[in-house]
Amino acid sequence: xFLFEYQAKAxxxxxxxxxxxGIVATSEQRALDAARELGEGPWVIKAQIHAGGxxxxxxxxxxxxxxxxxSNTVLGVGQTAARMLGKSLVTPQTTRQGETINAVYIExxxxxxxxxxxAILIDGERGEPVCLASxxxxxxxxxxxxDDPKNLVRVPLGATNQVALSVGHEVASQLGxxxxxxxxxxxxxxxxxxLFVARDLSLIEINPLAIRSNGSLVALDxxxxxxxxxxxxxxxxxxxxxxxxxxxxxxxxxxxxxxxIRLDGNVGTLSSGAGLAMATLDAITHLGGRPANFLDxxxxxxxxxxxxxxxxxxxxxxxxxxxxxxxGAGIMRCDTIADGLLLAHLEQTVSIPLVMRLAGTxxxxxxxxxxxxxxxxxxxxxxxxxxxxxxDAADSPPAPRQTDSIVGRLxxxxxxxxxxxxx
Amino acid sequence: xxxxxxxxxxxxxQGITGRQGxxxxxRALASGTQxxxxxxxxxxxxxxxxxxxxxxxxxxxxxxxxxxxxxFVPPANAAEAIIEAADAGIALVVCVTERIPVLDMVRVRAxxxxxSTVLVGPNSPGLAVPGVGTLGIMPQGIFLPGAVGIVSRxxxxxxEAVDQTTRNGLGQSACIGIGADPVGGISVSQSLQLxxxxxxxxxxxxxxxxxxxxxxxxxxxxxxxxSYKPVVAYIAGQTVPEGRRMGHAGTIVHxxxxxxxxxxxxxxxxxxxxxxxxxxxxxVMAESLGR
Numbered sequence: 001x002f003l004f005e006y007q008a009k010a011x012x013x014x015x016x017x018x019x020x021x022g023i024v025a026t027s028e029q030r031a032l033d034a035a036r037e038l039g040e041g042p043w044v045i046k047a048q049i050h051a052g053g054x055x056x057x058x059x060x061x062x063x064x065x066x067x068x069x070x071s072n073t074v075l076g077v078g079q080t081a082a083r084m085l086g087k088s089l090v091t092p093q094t095t096r097q098g099e100t101i102n103a104v105y106i107e108x109x110x111x112x113x114x115x116x117x118x119a120i121l122i123d124g125e126r127g128e129p130v131c132l133a134s135x136x137x138x139x140x141x142x143x144x145x146x147d148d149p150k151n152l153v154r155v156p157l158g159a160t161n162q163v164a165l166s167v168g169h170e171v172a173s174q175l176g177x178x179x180x181x182x183x184x185x186x187x188x189x190x191x192x193x194x195l196f197v198a199r200d201l202s203l204i205e206i207n208p209l210a211i212r213s214n215g216s217l218v219a220l221d222x223x224x225x226x227x228x229x230x231x232x233x234x235x236x237x238x239x240x241x242x243x244x245x246x247x248x249x250x251x252x253x254x255x256x257x258x259x260x261i262r263l264d265g266n267v268g269t270l271s272s273g274a275g276l277a278m279a280t281l282d283a284i285t286h287l288g289g290r291p292a293n294f295l296d297x298x299x300x301x302x303x304x305x306x307x308x309x310x311x312x313x314x315x316x317x318x319x320x321x322x323x324x325x326x327x328g329a330g331i332m333r334c335d336t337i338a339d340g341l342l343l344a345h346l347e348q349t350v351s352i353p354l355v356m357r358l359a360g361t362x363x364x365x366x367x368x369x370x371x372x373x374x375x376x377x378x379x380x381x382x383x384x385x386x387x388x389x390x391x392d393a394a395d396s397p398p399a400p401r402q403t404d405s406i407v408g409r410l411x412x413x414x415x416x417x418x419x420x421x422x423x
Numbered sequence: 424x425x426x427x428x429x430x431x432x433x434x435x436x437q438g439i440t441g442r443q444g445x446x447x448x449x450r451a452l453a454s455g456t457q458x459x460x461x462x463x464x465x466x467x468x469x470x471x472x473x474x475x476x477x478x479x480x481x482x483x484x485x486x487x488x489x490x491x492x493x494x495f496v497p498p499a500n501a502a503e504a505i506i507e508a509a510d511a512g513i514a515l516v517v518c519v520t521e522r523i524p525v526l527d528m529v530r531v532r533a534x535x536x537x538x539s540t541v542l543v544g545p546n547s548p549g550l551a552v553p554g555v556g557t558l559g560i561m562p563q564g565i566f567l568p569g570a571v572g573i574v575s576r577x578x579x580x581x582x583e584a585v586d587q588t589t590r591n592g593l594g595q596s597a598c599i600g601i602g603a604d605p606v607g608g609i610s611v612s613q614s615l616q617l618x619x620x621x622x623x624x625x626x627x628x629x630x631x632x633x634x635x636x637x638x639x640x641x642x643x644x645x646x647x648x649x650s651y652k653p654v655v656a657y658i659a660g661q662t663v664p665e666g667r668r669m670g671h672a673g674t675i676v677h678x679x680x681x682x683x684x685x686x687x688x689x690x691x692x693x694x695x696x697x698x699x700x701x702x703x704x705x706x707v708m709a710e711s712l713g714r
Contacts, residue, residue, distance in 0.1 A: 122525050124605035124635045127532030159533035200524055202605075229498060230524035274603065275577020275632060278659040279701040285662045286700045327582045329548075329562035331446060359586060360562050383583065384702035 001226045002050040006105045007240055008222035011199070015191050018184075019219045022107040024048070031081030034106040035074040042072045042109040045080045047089050049099040052223065057091030059084050059101070067091060067101075070109055077106060096264045110218060115208035116175065118188070120157065120196045129157040129196060131167070131189060135175050137208035163193045180215025188217060199237060200230030249315060256308050258297050265290025266394050268313045268322035268352075272297050272332050280325045283383050289391035292319045299332035306340020311348060321353045321393035323386055328361030338366035342373060350375060353393035357386040425597045425624075426572070426617040427515055427541065428491070428552040435483045435513075437462045437504045438495035440471050443519070447495070447560050448472055454563045456556035459487040480511040491515040493549065493558045501545060502527035509540040517558040518544035518602070528606040535608070542608025548578040548600035551585075561585075561598065569594015571708055572618035574611055575630035576603055576637060577659055580701065584628050584657075587705025593714065596623040603632070611637040612644040619651055626653040626712050628704055629695070633660035633683050642689035653711035654695045657704050658683045 003011070009019045023034035035043050047054055047067040054067030060083075067089045071077045081104045090098035117137035123130035133153045153174040157163050168186025177185055188209075196204050203225040210218045226237045253260030259274060263281075267289050271277035277296040284291050293316065297309045313322060324341070328334040337358065344350065357380040358366050370377055378393070380386030434451075438444040439461025449472055452458050460475050460483045467478030477483040480492065492508045494501060494516065501520040508516045523545050535542060543550055549559010553566035565582060567589040575581040581600050588595055599614050601607060611629065618624045631638040638658065645651055661683040687697045698707050 122529070122605050124607075125610070125637070125640060127606045128529050159529050197526060200526055202525060227525050229522040230526070232499065233524070271579070273577070273579025275575075275581075275630070275659050276579035276583065278577070278632070278662075279580050279583065279657075281662045282659060283700055283702060291662070327562075327579050327586075329579070329582055330560040331443070360565065360582065382702065384700070387702075 001228055001231070001237070001240075003224040003226065003240060004048045004050065004103070004105075005046060005222055006048060006103070008204075008224035009219070011195065011224065012191075012219060012222055015195050017188060017191050017219060018217050019222065020107045020110065022105050024103050024105055025081055026085065026103045028078045028082040028085070031104060031106060032074060032078040035071075035077040038106065038108055040108075041074070041077075042070055043077050044107050044109045045069045045071060045077055045084065046105045046107070046221075047084050047101040048103040048105055049089050049091075049094070049101060051091055051093040051099060053091035053093045054089065057089045057094070057098070059089050060087035061090075080104075081106070095262060097262070110210050110212075110220060112210035112212050112218075114178075114211040115220075116177075116211060117205075117207040118171075118192070118209050119203065119205035119207070120189075120192050120201075121203045121205075123156065126156055128159050129193065131155045131157055131171055131193075133171050133175055135177075157193060161197050163190055165190060167193075177211065178215060181211050181217060184215065184217050185211075200227045200234050201225060202227045249312060252308070252312055253295075256305055256312075258295060258309055258312065260296075260312065261294040262316065263291050263293055265292045266318055266320040267390050268292045268316065268319035269325070270295050270297065270309055270313055270322065271325045272299060272327070272337075276325060276327060279383065280323065280387070283387040284323070284391060287387050287391055289387065289394065292316055299330050301331055301336065303336055303339045303343060306336055307343040307347070310341050310344035310350075314344065314348060314350060314352075319352060320395075321355065321390045323355045323357065323380075323390040325357045325383060325386060327359050328363060333362040334358040334360065334366035335362040335369065338369045341375075342369070345373070345375060352376075353378070353390075355380050355386050355390040355393065357381075357383055425552045425555065426614075426621050427543075427550060427597070427599070428556050428558065430555065432491050432515070432556060433457050433459045433487060433489045434491045434493060434556070434558060435460045435462055435477075435480070435487065435489040436493050436495065437480065437508065438497075439463060439474075439476060440466055441495055441497075443560075444495035445472065447493075447519075450563055451557045454557060456558070459489055462492075480508050480513065484511055484513070489513065491558060492517070494518040494520055494545075496520060498522040498524070502531050505531050505542060505545075506534050509535060509538045509542075513540060515558075516540055516542045516544075516608070517547065517549045518542065518608070519547060519549055519559050520544075521546040521604075523604065525604065525606055528604060532606055532608075543599060544602040544604075544607055546578075546604045547602035547607070548581055550597065550599050551595075552597045553595050559600070561600070565589055566598070567592070567594035568596075570596060570623070570625040570712065572596050572614075572621065572624040572627045573598040573630070574614035574618070574627065575600050576611065576632045577630055578603065580630050580657075580659055583701060584630055584704050588628065588708060591705045591709050591714075593626075593705070593709055593712065596621060596625075601637075605635065611641045615641055615644060615654070619648065624652065626655070626708055628708055629654055629656040629690075630704075631656060631658045631686055631690075633658065633686070638686035639689045642686075642693040642695065645693040645695065651694075653708070654690075655704060655708045655711055656690050656695050656697045657701050658686050658690075658697065659701070661699075
């Protein structure tokens with residue numbers, strides 16, 4: 001779970017980490033007031049979304065408005081906020097539709113010679129948190145580090161609940177920080193690690209961290225990701241999650257426990273298991289198709305959850321065909337998938353062509369139910385042919401279909417579920 | 424011979440009385456896996472699925488001589504269950520439980536450094552040795568005893584590789600799902616090493632995923648060998664946008680490290696045949712083995 005910058009900074013402020021006074025604004029008026037309350041300019045106006053890359057992002061398709069803007073006048077702060085709010089921000093880390101800006105965060109602008117990138121995250125290979133840092137902080141840090149990995153300082157933090165100040169000294173000395181800043185920097189590393197452990201984070205990042213000429217530090221941006229698996233023991237984080245801004249579809253998905261991401265294409269997908277779901281996307285893309293979404297439905301017994309999954313994918317008006325790629329295993333059975341589709345069809349007529357690749361537990365039972373459903377379904381023996389079929393189906397114009405009454409379809413469904421498999 | 428599991432493997436299940444534990448142990452027993460007992464605190468002295476249930480792993484070992492455990496307990500207690508099994512001396516622990524907080528696994532990893540226990544998982548479909556036994560949730564009926572070792576970071580994609588190597592007659596020596604969590608037990612490299620040392624295994628399928636450095640490390644490991652059995656790899660998530668999350672925490676692509684491109688290049692440099700489509704895994708493996 002990704003926190004907004006202002007939420008991450010509030011958490012840091014509580015821990016005693018140096019962040020600027022800032023104000024969240026959801027209207028032009030509030031933005032104007034905020035600029036006045038924060039004193040003399042210049043100010044920085046920052047779009048609050050759940051993705052990085054804001055400084056390179058474009059707001060509402062305009063060429064001259066980025067996700068992070070500066071202003072020297074109070075009036076300018078208000079105007080910039082007004083141009084951002086309600087618009088969509090597209091960054092290298094969002095979809096092409098971007099994310100809607102519901103709030104902006106206003107802070108005084110700080111200039112500093114030295115801008116550091118500093119993060120703590122889990123190093124999966126070592127099985128422990130690691131501190132990453134670079135003196136090439138700022139919006140280009142990812143590219144700089146990728147081009148020249150030597151710029152990146154990497155210090156493992158172990159399985160402890162509190163790291164020693166010497167760890168921060170080690171990072172600072174590898175970075176070559178000015179000696180006037182080293183004490184504060186070491187304390188900062190300890191504080192960030194403290195938050196990381198106490199709040200079950202999977203990432204805490206300050207980029208950039210400004211180091212001013214007197215050696216004092218201030219976090220100019222903050223990025224925090226909470227470990228979703230630990231939300232059950234982090235009620236405060238859970239409360240932030242419930243207020244988070246999501247598109248309607250993603251919220252529906254989260255409510256049902258699905259992993260769902262809307263993409264830009266016209267081929268809908270539904271799979272069980274993140275790996276198989278990714279492979280489905282890869283297969284479609286490999287053959288020249290364009291997936292409309294990623295959907296990983298966790299193994300479930302309830303037909304109603306599968307129905308929700310189908311309705312979720314079908315809610316995208318842009319999809320022209322849909323592939324279902326499920327390997328029945330564990331508690332996930334193929335007949336549950338079939339019944340879920342039939343229930344979804346009752347609620348909302350499914351008129352696009354479907355390709356079903358069902359294998360594993362109860363696949364024959366599922367096929368026999370679907371064969372008699374009257375739906376436009378092709379059955380694929382494997383992923384290769386399924387991916388080709390669904391791309392072809394998306395490209396060809398839909399055949400005119402007759403819509404039957406809800407009662408007719410209901411009767412049909414009861415027949416299917418009662419009859420069971422054909423021998 | 425195969426890896427990790429053989430005729431002498433005696434399995435207990437921690438969390439045997441739960442819905443998942445019951446379902447999968449029943450199937451494993453039916454397919455001939457030697458499940459000799461279960462553990463569920465508060466149900467010691469009863470029996471379930473025809474095997475005795477104990478309060479503690481240590482008691483279960485004393486009575487049944489178990490040397491392996493498969494764990495189905497809920498995420499909040501799973502880390503303790505792994506530590507209990509390791510401390511009691513279980514040699515092989517397979518943890519199926521998903522959604523364990525990552526910092527709990529950091530603690531487990533630190534604990535296992537002092538121990539000889541091999542951990543598979545968590546968030547793993549487990550381990551299957553066709554003809555011998557299944558520890559975990561892999562489906563029955565898709566395996567064929569044979570020549571290919573499969574190591575995978577992705578549960579469902581594992582079955583895809585099994586299915587393809589069964590259909591083309593190669594079969595599997597063993598299939599190990601190392602689990603999709605960022606911090607887990609046995610690594611891809613360690614699994615490869617087991618397969619390289621195993622007589623029955625003639626070739627290995629490696630199913631990777633964007634994120635982390637498991638595939639880069641595997642490539643490094645293979646480069647240290649003077650020669651090795653053919654390895655065919657597929658990396659899932661080649662179309663994942665950077666910085667976005669697709670289901671697994673392990674697929675967050677941080678700071679340009681661990682993209683599909685870096686993994687594919689590293690593996691190719693080490694001499695691995697990387698297929699660009701998941702549909703080619705079986706056929707390219709067959710070709711590599713001259714079948």
